[in-house]
Amino acid sequence: MSLPQKARVVIIGGGVIGCSVAYHLAKKGWKDVVLLERKQLTSGTTWHAAGLIAQLRATANMTKLAKYSQELYWSLEEETGVATGFKRNGSITVALTEERKEEIYRQSAMARAFGVEVEEISNERVVELYPHLNVEDVKGAVHLPLDGQGDPANIALALAKGARQNGALVKERIKVTGIAKEGRNVTGVDWVADDGSSSGHIECDMVVNCAGMWGHEVGRMAGVNVPLHACEHFYIVTENIEGMTQLPVLRVPDECAYYKEDAGKILLGAFEPNAKPWAMDGIPDTFEFDQLQEDFDHFEPILEHACNRVPLLAEAGIHTFFNGPESFTPDDAYHLGLAPEMDNVWVAAGFNSIGIQSAGGAGMALAEWMDTGEKPFDLGDVDVSRMQPFQGNKQYLYERSKETLGLLYADHFPYRQKATARGVRRTPFHHHLLEQGAVMGEIAGWERANWFANEGQEREYQYSWKRQNWFENSAAEHRAIRENVGMYDMSSFGKIRVEGPDAEAFMNYIGGGDYSVENGKIVYTQFLNRTGGIEADVTVTRLTETSYLVVTPAATRLADQTWMMRHKGNFNVVITDVTSGEGVLAIMGPNARKLLEKVSPADFSNVNNPFGTAQEIELGMGLARAHRVTYVGELGWEIYVSSDMAGHAFETLHAAGQDMDLKLCGMHMMDSCRIEKGFRHFGHDITCEDHVVDAGLGFAVKVDKGCDFIGREAVIERKESGPKNRMVQFKLTDSEPLLFHNEPIIRDGEYVGYLSSGNYGHTLGAAVGLGYVPCEGEKAADVLASTYEIDVCGVKVKAEASLKPMYDPKGERAKA
The missing domain is CATH 3.30.1360.120 (Probable tRNA modification gtpase trme; domain 1)
Known part of the structure; x- marks a missing residue:
């Protein structure tokens, strides 16, 4: 077996994402790219994927990646000669309840903001596009004409061929058996041929884990945490149906079902609410193009609904009943990026049944990140560093994966909480809060009081797109904070201690603030990247001459600490997570x-x-x-x-x-209060691609503090040129509609952006949102001179706009 002894990068796994990473690195001119596949290309999950290729995802950047995938698959056939089977036959999603109708109409509004072609359509139009559908109880529908479908295996094989054409080495039937490490770096991989005829070692500068449902195991080999678990995934394929013509992809999420016409047959797939995790004792070593045991009882309820929804299914024979494994992550978002535990191990795995539509864009984004060392844009939704160490626990993954498969088609209500694998991380006040009526939510495994139930009130969420059952509870908590006094638990926020002789110099290098302050001083600040984008939004307290406490959001503690570790250089400091202390x-x-x-x-x-x-x-x-x-x-x-x-x-x-009427409060209150003040929320309002000056946070960056720091030149440049975008606070003039995030911003009749976050301002008396408005070359007064509307579920609602906080603009209350 002729394999090189040295490579720049070894990619482990030859599914669609591994092939995409190899393709994009080779297209960038990388030499010595080696992809190793344990059996045959596509033989894990890719070969049996449904091949649905949608454009719209939950955020602007995920949508950008999905659109890129489509365009790539469109052109691959011409480039490689391998037919990808890609066709733009459109997609329809139908709603069977008023709540689902609001969800898909909100998604439709979001699509307009993201530049995706979309239309809300009548039942008559649905039947024109999909004549076999029973629409008696359909409440609403949305059509995306540019969605499509393709041949999953051939898409992967086309990417592999394109990678080879550009110099990459793609080898099948080579299993990686070990990964050599030195400190925070891998140095090479051990391999063995599938037939046992040869083995060897490849030295390499970096490794990419594209091992799909083996990703967790390969991660452990490399010393990194890749939380995912395989679940059984079911679909049926009918016999040929006479007269069947090309149809759009059809999704009926209220019945957990999707339908795809292919070559005169219909494929009916399911994302059932209670999934079946698979291979708790490990995936069999012989697994290759394998099917799992049929479980017709499990699938029967889906089929029963489907025969009512598409009556011709009742007459069509079943050609194939298929059950194959797919990997799912704890939060239904895939894993991409540089693993926090190591400095040269990259991850692209855990695609939660959207691997085909995601792989092109994910491979492009990862290759760009690997090539430049900087994220090409905000990838926080999928960055593997969002995962907490405990989430690699096998029992946790088993319990959570039962739920995550079904959540793909469940109602995506705002504030929806996961129901499984709960109670792992508790603050010291947990039982005190429960005794007082706390209703818990979960973030990064932490149980947090989101709101407090009144005596006799059910302690549970009743989800809706309208005002939920806790709306008035949170309003009362909000008023207590504004008018009297409230107490709430912030223990889950990350606490990172930085100490050592170089602590002050290190902090002044890593952050934009000035940390040369007296002991006891608190500095609000950002960690920036080279382009002035915001990598972290933190408060830093100087404890002593040689120690600081950095406080971060709960979900980004690991990412923020990793950012600091990677930029420690020769500074003599120790960086320690002390959150639970x-x-x-x-x-x-x-x-x-x-x-x-x-x-x-x-x-x-x-x-x-x-x-x-x-x-x-x-x-x-x-x-x-x-x-x-x-x-x-x-x-x-x-x-x-x-x-x-x-x-x-x-x-x-x-x-x-x-005797002061102290009120216990929850996280929902904190969010509604902070948005009235225009305080930014990291991950929504501010990300690595949002320039700190555009975000209105230039005041927190001290360019003249007497030393260089990461991002300094970019800040100076933007302060001179003026912002390209401005963060604007909006308040709806109608007190009834609710804002969450991603609602389109309309300026003088034109769609110009979308809200990065939204909540109800109980003191201001209406929903409030934050969002960026493009304004290159404009003065602040020009931005405010326009008229604004927010598209809420397809309805344009007038909004007041402000660059200063609408509540207490001078900040006098905090200093009282």
Whole structure:
């Protein structure tokens, strides 16, 4: 077996994504690209994929990648001579409930903002396009004329051929058996031929894990966490149906079903609510183009609905009943990017049944990232560093995967919480909050109080696209923060300690703020990339001459810590995750000072403890650290307490607040308060591709602090040229509609962007959103001189626009 002894990159896995990564790297001119496939190309999951190729995804950048995939597959046949079977036959999604109708109409509005051709269509038009459909109970439908379908295996084989034509080596029947590591780098891979005739080692500069449902196992070999699990996935294919002509792809999510016409037959597939995880004891070594055991009982309810929905199915014979495995991730988003545990291991795996439509764009994006060392645009939705270490736990993956397959077609209600694999991470206040009526949500495994139920009220979400059952609960919590005093748990936020002789110099290099401050000072700041985009949005407290505490969002702690580790260079610092060491209670509202004075002898005055400073305090019979900072725009403190004293701190504060009408609050309140203040939310309003000046956060970057820092030149340049986009706050003039995110922004009648986040402003009395408006060469006054509307579910609603926070624009309340 002739394999090179050295390569620039070894790609493990020859499914559609491995072939796409090889293709795109080779097209970029990379030499010594080696792809190794354990059996035959496409023999894992790709060969039995349904091959649906849609354009619209949940975010603008995921849509960009899906559109790229389509265009690539369109041109591959001409480039390689391999027929991809790609055709643009369009797609229809129908809604059987009013709630689903709102969902697909909101998606339709979002598509317009993303530049995807879309139309809401009548039942009569549905029947014209899909004459076999029973539309009696159809409430609404959406048509995307440029969606399509293709031949999954041939798409992968075309990509493989294109990779070979550009110099890549693609080898089948070679299994990777081990990965050699040195520190945070892999140095090579061990391989063995499938027939055992030969084996060897390839030295390499980097590895890409494209191993699909083997991705978790290959990740472990490389020392990285790739949380995914295989589930059984079912479809049937009918016998030939006489007179059947080309049809659009049809999705009926309320019946968990999709329909694809292919060569005069219909393929009916399912994403059932309770999935069947597969291969808990590992995938058989012999697995190649394998089918799993039929389970007709499991599929029968789907088929029963389908025979009513498309009556000709009842007459058509079943040619194939198919069950094959597909891999699913804990949050239904695939894994892409540089693994946080290693500095040269890349991941592209776990595609949750959308591998064909995603692979072209994902391969392009990863190749670009590998080539330049910088993400080509925000990939936060799929960046593998969003996964927490515990999410690689096999039992966790088994439990969660039962749900994630079905969630693809479940109602995608706002605030929807996962039901499985819950309760893994709990804050020190968990049982105290439950005793007081907390209704928990989950993020990054953390159980967090999202809202508090009243006595006698059911402690559960009742989901809707309208006002949900907790709307008034959260409004009351919001009012308590604005008018009196509230307390909420912020323990899940990431806490990273940076200490060592070079701590100050390192912080000044990694972040845009000025960290040469006195002990106890809190600096709000961003970590930037070379182009001035925002990699992290954090608060940094100087604890001592040689130590700082960096506080990050719960979901990005690992990504933010990894960013710091990768840029540590020769700075003599130690970077440690200390999140679980302290509980944090936020005490916020006009009467926050009064409450703290009841439980502590410390001086909380503006003279001793001004906004943006921290002090050590006594609290009850224990000790704590009080940070005067706010994410809700009110007078308040975040109280950091070591985990052993956290229960005492909660009980002390809660008891002291009883005669003040202290209200326990949840995360929904925090989000509605912060959006009234125009405070940005990382991952939605600010990402690695949003320039810090455009985001309106230039004030937090100190270009004249006397040293270089990452992104400095890009900030100076943009401050001189002026922003290309401006972050604008919008308030609907109608108090009824709700905003979530991705609703299109219409400026003077033209679609110009979309909301990055939205919530209800209970103090402002209407829904509020944030979003970027392109404004290159314009002054601030020009942006505000326009008229604005927001497209909510197809209805244009007038909106007021502001560049300053609509609530407390001068920030006087936090400094009271």
